[in-house]
Amino acid sequence: MSHTPIDLRSDTVTLPTPAMREAMMAAELGDDTVGEDPTVNRLEARMAEMFGMEAAVYACSGTQSNQMGVWSHCTAGDEMLIEKLSHIGSYEGGAPAVLSGVSVRTIEGEFGRLDVEHLEGILRPIDEHFSPTRVLSLENSTNLGGGRTYPLDQLQRVGAWAHEHGLKVHLDGARLFNACVARGYTPADVGRYVDTISVCFSKGLGCPMGSVLVGSQEVVTRARRARKLFGGALRQAGIVAGAALYAIDHHIDRLAEDHEHARLFAAEIDHIDGISADPESVETNLVFFELDPKCGAAHTLQSRLGENGVRLYSVGQHRLRACTHLNASREDVLKAAEIMREVVRQLPADVDGAVHNGYP
Structure with a gap:
């Protein structure tokens, strides 16, 4: 892209x-x-x-x-x-x-x-x-x-x-x-x-x-x-x-912005059919969320998102992680959620449940 x-x-x-x-x-x-x-x-x-x-x-x-x-x-x-x-x-x-x-x-x-x-x-x-x-x-x-x-x-x-x-x-x-x-x-x-x-x-x-x-x-x-x-x-x-x-x-006080963006991202993707996120559980800058098995494997979603300009990690068969930071703006996380909505809608079922990534 x-x-x-x-x-x-x-x-x-x-x-x-x-x-x-x-x-x-x-x-x-x-x-x-x-x-x-x-x-x-x-x-x-x-x-x-x-x-x-x-x-x-x-x-x-x-x-x-x-x-x-x-x-x-x-x-x-x-x-x-x-x-x-x-x-x-x-x-x-x-x-x-x-x-x-x-x-x-x-x-x-x-x-x-x-x-x-x-x-x-x-x-x-x-x-x-x-x-x-x-x-x-x-x-x-x-x-x-x-x-x-x-x-x-x-x-x-x-x-x-x-x-x-x-x-x-x-x-x-x-x-x-x-x-x-x-x-x-x-x-x-x-x-x-x-x-x-x-x-x-x-x-x-x-x-x-x-x-x-x-x-x-x-x-x-x-x-x-x-x-x-x-x-x-x-x-x-x-x-x-x-x-x-x-x-x-x-850069310490501004970490609150990252936390706010993480909660915003979780709230946005929680409305996507096939995605389960819990905005209330987001305390800091990490968002973990689940992909419905009927939509396929987490690594497939990771790959499709990457092809569409959003990078994040699969950390389980149906679990993924997103991390907000100082180079990811409010507009970025909203755009990422919008792209995810479209990608998940088009996601074919994939029985391959391999975990391709985990990251510090």
């Missing part, structure tokens, strides 16, 4: 704004591997202060910062607990086992979230037959859980339970700023109840790359060692850290 596609696959497709590019060009640079990049140092100090933590370390990606957290809390042979839909278990290539020698035990929660009721009785006795459980990992906001967020009191309960049982709490906060905006709490509010948090800059904040891990000085020192082992130590990283500093000042 000749026009620019409406890309709702993920907020990772966002491009730096002109102002962000200017901030990147103006960033002071140095060698970050030896701690001499002033822009990276400012970013790390800013993030540590924002989350009420002692220190922070810049990383290349959210997967890397998550795994730096795992490595820093555990030794080979340990076990970590995760909700069964979590990104660490679904989309990080088995990294806890590969990089840290840590096994993962999954727990079924609700919409990707865990509460104390899901955790009672889950811990095994201290015995040579069992891997020692060291970490409980949470995700806020959730991905496969539907973009749901944790109420602060739930985070407090779960964090207290973990600490009472001698576990560290790691939070995968790839879209934590979305949760903060949706719930009205601050990063420091969240930081009170967990030990480490990974935060991604390349999703809703619109940066080209980057993440940080925040925590105690001791843990962050270990995490720097992990970063080096994982090949993530950078040199003049201030160019991309400058983008993150700009985003912190200019």
